[in-house]
Amino acid sequence: MPALWIANARVIDPASRRDEVGSVFVRDGRIVPALPAAVRKRARKIDARGRVACPGLVDIHVHFREPGQTHKETVATGSRAAAAGGFTTVVCMPNTSPPADNAGTIQFIKDVVARDAAVKVLPTGCITVGQKGQALAPFGSLKRAGIVAITDDGDCVQSNELMRRAAEYAAMFGLPIMDHCQDQSMTRGAVMNEGVMSTRLGLAGWPNAAEDLIVARNIVISRYTGAHIHLQHITSRHAIEMIRLAKADGLRITAEATPHHFALTDEALCGYDTDFKMNPPLRTEEDRRAVVAGLRDGTLDCIATDHAPHTDYEKDREFDFAPNGITGLETALAVSLEVLVRRSRFKLARVVDLMTRRPAGILGLPAGALDPGSAADICIFDPDEQWLYDAGAGFSKSRNSPWDGRTLTGRVKTTIVDGRIVYDSGRIRV
Amino acid sequence: MPWNRKHLLTLEEVSLEEIDQIHTTAAAFKKILGRSVKKVPALRGKTIVNLFLEPSTRTRMAFDMAAKRLSADVISFDAATSSTTKGETLRDTAQNIQALRADMIVIRHAAAGSPLYLSRILDIPVINAGDGAHEHPTQGLLDTFTMKEHLGGLKGRKVVILGDILFSRVARSNIHALTKMGAAVTLVGPSTLVPHWFTALGVTVSHDLKSALADAEVVMLLRIQHERQASSHFPSLGEYTSMFGLNKARAAWLNPKAIIMHPGPINRGVEIDSELADGARSVILEQVTNGIAVRMAVLYLCSGGRLEQAVAGAE
Secondary structure, eight states: OOOEEEEEEEEEEGGGTEEEEEEEEEETTEEESOOOHHHHHHSEEEEOTTOEEEEOEEEEEEOOOTTTOTTTOOHHHHHHHHHHTTEEEEEEOSOSSSOSOSHHHHHHHHHHHHHHOSSEEEEOBOSBGGGOSSSBOOHHHHHHHTOSOEEOTTSOOOOHHHHHHHHHHHHHTTOOEEEOOOOGGGOTTOOEESSHHHHHHTOOEEOTHHHHHHHHHHHHHHHHHOOOEEEOSOOOHHHHHHHHHHHHTTOOEEEEEOHHHHHOOGGGGGGOOGGGOOSSOOOOHHHHHHHHHHHHHTSSOEEOOOBOOOOHHHHSSOGGGSOSOBOOTTTHHHHHIIIIIIITOOOHHHHHHHHTHHHHHHHTOSOSOOOTTSBOOEEEEEEEEEEEOOGGGSSSSOOOOTTTTOEEEEEEEEEEETTEEEEETTEEOO | OOOOOSOBOOSSSSOHHHHHHHHHHHHHHHHHHTSSSOOOOTTTTOEEEEEEOSOOSHHHHHHHHHHHHTTOEEEEEEGGGSGGGGTOOHHHHHHHHHHTTOSEEEEEESSTTHHHHHHHHOSSOEEEEEETTTBOHHHHHHHHHHHHHHHSOOTTOEEEEESOOTTOHHHHHHHHHHHHTTOEEEEESOTTTSOGGGGGGTOEEESOHHHHHTTOSEEEEOOOOTHHHHTTSSSOHHHHHHHHOBOHHHHTTSOTTOEEEOOSOOOBTTTBOHHHHTSTTBOHHHHHHHHHHHHHHHHHHHTTOOHHHHHHHHO
């Protein structure tokens, strides 16, 4: 593996507060402060003039559908989409078929990852057996098999008692619980945010109160047990206010926001386009602004995509019958730059932080920084390049993206994992 | 003004001029319904498919009748015996119907937005005969047509829609048509079935029956479905009737000349007393008759027919 010399880049490394034009050096798969002259001469030089070099992006919320739903996505295709989006570490959700609720399934996923993955793919395990919300999954053997967190993503644990025990039991292993906050009794049959738009469209509404209730529940349980609970894809302005208060109290609560929830609102549903149908649903402009404000003041800790691929024939249906979810890995950086940096005046380094060090920190992953000695996981992007996103020509197996056919600004040029270039100039290199 | 619309999907998107045009055309066709030979050759040689994927009696019969009065061939597609029960998608069903060389498709579907979805797939006109809780445009057109027959213009007139508004496509289509026509619309019913979101559509929301009915010139009742009891939208049909059922005493709060409407099917004794449903102020059966004329107008205009020709044909 040749040494790498990334030259003339705007190097942004939030962990070291570095934001300057300079070089990043890589040797033997690790970041090094400099290369000896002899090595530097033979190193592969990447001229990154006008581009940003930052830690490889980290996404703690993706669905790679393997095992069991490989018609939608696989570890191979999903991880290539990740590489194309600048991500070097992703955490995949356990709602596979069968669900990842036992060590054997985790081992299967790890074997597939070792064989097929273009970037680092880390598994999570279920909170409950079969994600049925009734009995705890074996966290201990799941942890031994290699999971980084537990979650019933997509199926929020409804029993408060079970969630309390899960939190207590997980804390013993140092495993964060990631919760998809949804009171299901309030969302039966619901397909979009409840409000003026659902009233106009005649679609069954999903109140943000259904999220608020479980966020409140989780804050209560975290306070009582001391457990770390991570709140997935937060969308409700009231939930964000509660999280702000919980953090002020010093509770171990963390939370994420998705690009689609800070970029779009439920007005986008006016044409019943199922590429705007997801769980939780797009909310109102007030909620959207609260998500942006939450990311600005740190109430929301990080950006995560909830990359959720579905095939054309699954999405191409009556709105009520189409599955929830959109892809996000290939567009997350560009959408974040557009909404947060250009429209909401975040510092570029802040957005990089929200997509690297912060998500890695939530799960304690060895990723998201460029300090010497760490794995050379690097993303190089041009913050100003305009490009047409064609989901059909992308790397995900599915193309259910609301940004399909849209011109985006900000493009990933090169993705490096452990010092190897895995994506460069529109091509996967593994 | 020529008619430029190929599909009729919602009343939210049509203009006041288009509503007037449909009403004028419907009035011409209504004359034909009074003749001994109730048929014109306007759509001779055309095939209209009624794709009803949800049960319907009135609407389906009215569309059937309207198409036959225009001399079109009609194929009715029954959800219970169709390929949809074998798992065929709506896209495939619709494309097959188009491949069978149908000239127009009338769709009733439980899922909101399905007619719009079909209109994007197919080259032939798509007419919405009711999509979930979204819209039922021909019902809104026939209701406003009936109101105009009794009241003349609707500008400034007080129209009350009473009942399960939340789940009602009839209410939504009427709201869009009535607000465009300048009527003052009040929605009334239990707060769980008449959420405040509706005010964004330019109507008044009330939960007080007496003040809502005061001086109203039209009251339109909507069917109360007992399934809503199970979903805790209200405690019981009995309680609903005691709070919001229209009876003789409450009808006295209305303007003395007010008309009573209902899109059917009626739950006698629940949302309306029998004697009112059958009484002098009830125009419920006129609505049904007007439903044929209005649907003739919609089928005719959307298949490319011209208003002047329809009017000439009727004279």
